[in-house]
Amino acid sequence: MTRTGRRPGNPGTREAILTAARDAFSRQGYAGASVRRIAAAAGVDPALVHHYFGTKDELFTAALELPFTPAKVLPQVIAGDPDGIGERLLRTFLGIWDGPGGQQGLAALRTMLARDAEVGLFREFLISQVLRRAVEEYGLPDAAVRVPLAASQLIGVVLVRYVLRLEPLAGASVDWIVATVGPTIQRYLTGELPAPGPAD
Structure with a gap:
């Protein structure tokens, strides 16, 4: 992923940082992983991590190899009242995969799931x-x-539409998918739900 204004740096060092970051984020989560610990695992100074990747959020995005950052996605989702969050969430999510960096994102998703x-x-x-x-x-x-x-629901739509390419989702318009699936996501997020029972 190209990052304007920042020198590429040594490929071996960058990859060591990314490997350490993927391990840390996978094992400890975003909140639990720290740039200092990632740098120590990669055998570099924390300042070098910031030099190559910028913020922790940017390092997380680079580790995922996605063409967008969570910080850019979230404002679109919460830019309104909660009654429309299901529609906004699904429309934003579909816009990511349909956008210019969608193929890169799908390639990264396939790799991660494998x-x-x-x-x-x-x-x-x-x-x-x-x-x-x-x-x-x-x-x-x-x-x-x-x-x-x-x-x-979100993962299911992405897999069926873009990976398995099953109709009618593969060829449907975003508006149709949002109108069809959005209310289900809305109910999951804001509606009344039965208490989850124990697994069989």
Whole structure:
């Protein structure tokens, strides 16, 4: 991923930092991972991490190899009242994959899902950096239940539309998908839900 205004640096050093970052974010989550510990695992000074990647958020994005940052996604989701969060969330999410960097994002997603060690990266991005932040922004109750349910719909739509390419989702307009699936995500996030029962 090209980052204007920042020298590429030594490829070996950059990769060592990214490897350490992927491991840290997967194991400890975004909040638990620190730039200092990532730098120590990579055998470099923390200042070098900031020099190559900028902020912790930018390092997380580089580790994911996604063409967008959580900081750019979240404002679009919370830019209104909670009654429309399901529609905004789905429309924003589809806009990412339909956008100019969508193919790069899908390639990164396929790679992460194929490697057990990196599944946690995508989970951390979607759950902690987007959904949980949005739920906390609105003060919605029962986040531990609502967030995974909403994630199941978002991930399902992305996999069916862009990876499996099953109709009618593969060829449908964003408006149709939002109108069809958005209300379900809205109910998961703001509607009444039964208490989750124990697994069989």
